[in-house]
Amino acid sequence: MKDYSTIIQPIVTEKSANAQTRGQYTFLVQKTATKIDIKHAVKRLYGVDVDNVRTMVAPKKVRLIKGRYQMTKRPVMKKAIVTLKNKKTIDPNKLKGASKKETTKEKK
Numbered sequence: 001m002k003d004y005s006t007i008i009q010p011i012v013t014e015k016s017a018n019a020q021t022r023g024q025y026t027f028l029v030q031k032t033a034t035k036i037d038i039k040h041a042v043k044r045l046y047g048v049d050v051d052n053v054r055t056m057v058a059p060k061k062v063r064l065i066k067g068r069y070q071m072t073k074r075p076v077m078k079k080a081i082v083t084l085k086n087k088k089t090i091d092p093n094k095l096k097g098a099s100k101k102e103t104t105k106e107k108k
Contacts, residue, residue, distance in 0.1 A: 006033045006041040010092035011079060023087035029055070029080045038080045047096040052083040 008028045016026040029038055035053040042050050061074040084090070 004041075004045070006030055006037050007045065007080075012092070019081070020089070020092075023084045023089065025082050025084070025090065025092050027080050027082065027092070029078050031057070031076070031078050033078065033080070035080075038082065042082050045095050046090045046092075048088050048090055049085040050082055051085040054081045054083075055079065056081075 006029060008030065011026040011028055013026075016024075019026065025042075027038070027042075033041075033055075035055060038053050038055070039050045042048065055078060057076065057078050058074075060072055060076045063071045063073050065071055
């Protein structure tokens with residue numbers, strides 16, 4: 001699995017922000033991603049060593065309307081909590097070496 005497709009996005013909530021002080025970062029990942037895939041992706045994308053990876057699958061949330069109709073509020077998603085070695089810190093929104101590509105317009 002490719003590194004850029006393994007990690008979908010970082011999850012930033014109050015709980016995950018408190019965990020970042022302990023060197024733990026939460027990411028939304030592909031459902032088929034393994035712990036080893038996630039570890040390699042974080043190492044390549046952010047340039048840090050990973051100590052531990054914990055994963056969980058959050059089930060979809062379903063809401064009943066008038067007892068009969070079901071409305072899905074949230075799809076099934078897989079989250080990963082990544083602990084970095086030596087309590088290093090990263091900015092989960094910025095990738096290592098990521099820069100804007102300059103677009104040039106071709107003259108015809």
